[in-house]
Amino acid sequence: MKIRFKKKRLRVNLILGIVWIALGTLSIVTDDKIRWTEYGYLVIGILYIGHYLYDLKNQYLTIENGTIRKNGLYGYWKKINLNEINWIKKFAGDYTLKTEQKELKINTELIDKNSLTELNRILAELNLPPEKTPFANNV
Structure with missing residues (x-):
């Protein structure tokens, strides 16, 4: 499953290119x-057009086989296992997913509205104690 960028972000890269x-x-x-x-x-x-095409194909996040991966054109992608997440922090609308060794920040301002709903659903389904997730009241 892909968590998609907002169309505005994609269009801006295309127009700038x-x-x-x-x-x-x-x-x-x-x-x-x-x-x-x-x-x-x-x-x-050409770099802007390439960035647009990469983002269009790969989108912001990929969730598959029990992992969540943040895609990045310039080699800054990160990947963590969903079952290893032991804390989800929400600050200023952004999520920080923490494991024992890794940390993944997700900027929700970049995510399409429908995809954000789907991401929230997936993160809410994680089996975390109420004090370690912002989704405790939503379950």
Whole structure:
């Protein structure tokens, strides 16, 4: 199961990529003397488009086979087992899932509304003591 990004976040990356590519193309086409720095616009645009495509395919979180994984394009993904979670903290709308050795922060501002409902359901089903979960009153 994938916990999806908000569509707004995905659209912003796509639009920024298109704008940077358009600026790069315009600066290369209109200049008589092409400088190597003008290709930087194109590189930035391609990186934004790549980020958009990665996020579109992989989304924010993946929950499968008893694990939750935070996906990241630049190698900052983390993975923890759901059955090893012993504490869920909620602060400023964000969740911090803690195990004995690892910690995973989830920014709920990035998550689509329907996916956030599904994530809350999954986290509420974890067998945690009421003092170690914000979902104790919701079960």
